[in-house]
Amino acid sequence: MVSSNYMNNNINLPKKGVTWRSTNKLVKVMNDSFYDLPCPVNLNAWWSFGSMLGLSLVIQLISGLLLSIHYTAHESMAFDSVVHIMRNVEKGWMLRNAHANGSSMFFICIYAHIGRGLYYGSYMDKTVWFFGVHLFLLTMAEAFLGYTLPWGQMSYWGATVITNMLSVIPVVGEGMLRYVWGGWTVCNSTLKRFYTLHFLLPFVMVAFVFLHLFFLHEKGSNNPLGIDSSTMCIPFHPFYTVKDLFGYVCFMFFFMYLVCVDPELLGNHLNYWPADPMKTPIHVQPEWYFMFAYAILRSIPHKAGGVYVMFLSIAVLYLIPSLHSGKYRSLCFYPFNQLVFWVLVASLISLTWIGARPVRAPYIILGQLLSVIYFSSLLLNPPSLWLWDKLVEYPELYVSRPVDLKWLKCLFIFKLLKLLGLKKGARKWADKCVKA
Structure with a gap:
């Protein structure tokens, strides 16, 4: 997916001979996307959160598919089916805890991933950034739908409060709300619709993930300095596979602590009560x-x-x-x-x-x-x-002037006058300082 010029101009990439990875068309696509992918030489640990998001998605897909075998999407049986999974299914408690806490791990990684993009300016690659934001919104929708499925007290009232937000949409809001509910309130039809969407939406997310990676690998990754690194790249393997594996170990350590030791650390105890439409919690x-x-x-x-x-x-x-x-x-x-x-x-x-x-x-x-x-x-x-760029920009007319404490004070006033739009006054002030 990365252009041939981008790969050939890298002095740090090994010269490849004819290997099975480069001759098999299907394997070549995977090889150029992961194994021999040219990466900037100075990527730090914050770039590992993208790989951790991939691991989180795989965990959620597998655990979700296994849970769907035992779950019953009916308002009178949904809560009991979750209890059945926890108590009677072999390792069901681990499966359910992994899926519930996997969503928390997913969001920890995605917030770190977005923060890294904001700090290092990765958003300047607009196509990749926009697909990432699409994925963020899809993830939030998927998490909300999944939160309603246990049909506990907080699930029911959370669904009621969140879906009621549709009513603020002018003209069509009330109609949309009734359609989403499938009735006049959150009911069995709502649960079935949410379960169906919760099952199908991950496949849409996987498609968006591939598009996100496609456009990312087409231009190459950003780096901490935010500068062009096309001539200073190294292959993804083994340099960044080792970093990502270390990230996976740290991820799994905290994840398994949540699953096996303290599964309710990030949860809500009210969701262990069955949904009761006649009893509103004090704090939804x-x-x-x-x-x-x-x-x-x-x-x-x-x-x-x-x-x-x-x-x-x-x-x-x-x-x-x-x-x-x-x-x-x-x-x-x-x-x-x-x-x-x-x-x-x-x-x-x-x-x-x-x-x-x-x-x-x-x-x-x-x-x-x-x-x-x-x-x-x-x-x-x-x-x-741009304000900082203007402050640190050194005037070309005074490059030969030696820098000392007195000149720095003059330069500060010079910059201040320029920011205020007084260009002539700034020039006169600088000339006066040079003569002094």
Whole structure:
């Protein structure tokens, strides 16, 4: 998939002879995509989260298919079928815990993957980035559908609250809501439809994964410096297979801890009660990986406004490539913007914590404040890169001037005047400093 010029110009790639990997057409595609794939020489551990996402997807597909053998999608039997899996099926408890906690591991990896893309400017490859955001939205939909299937108390009321958001869509909202429910409330028809979609959607996700990888390998990976690395590449194997294997070991260590030691660490105990339409829980909340969006939703007092802002908190990722204004892709060259990025991470974690708190003071005002910080740091960071470029740009007219502390002070005022649009004043000031 990678162009021949891209592969041939790499001085670090081994000269390949005629091997079975290069003669068999099917194997050659896999070989060029994974084994002999040219990769930048300076990729760090954050790039391993992409491979971990692939491992998570495989775990979810296999465990989900095995669980579907024993699960019954009926409102009077769904909860009991999950109990049957946990108690009576051979290793059923492990299978169910693996699938439930596998979704948490999936989201841990996907958030790290998106964060790496934002920090190192991977979003500048727009096609790859957009397919990645599509996958993120599909993953969120798949996780929501799966959360409703145990038909526990939190599953039922979570489905009721989330599907009710469709009612804010003008004109067609109420009709769409009734169609999704298959009745006048969440019922057996809703469960069957959600189960069908939950079973089929992973195959759509697999297709999007292949498209994501196809466009990624067509141009080659980004790197921590965000610069062209076409002449400084190494083959994926053995250099990055070793790194990914180490990542898999770390992944499996934490994953098996969740499965075998503390399976309810990231879960909700209310989902061990059967669904009761006549008894609303005091605090209806989604899984932890949706908490940041839920906190933003409830920070807006207007129902429709809260729903729109919540979806905007995710859809805003589509705008990031268009907002980039710096000379360089990576934040490695922008110290101030690195700080803003970590403010974004802190606000996301804080919103996740706020989402699990009761809807009362001071959590309401904290949620509103953190929502503003989240959107500000996410939307203002890429457009503000040009400010740093302007600050560090050295004037060509004064290249021969020796740099000392006095000149740095003059240069600071010179840059400030230029940013304010006073070009003539900046030039006069610099000339005055040179003569002094």
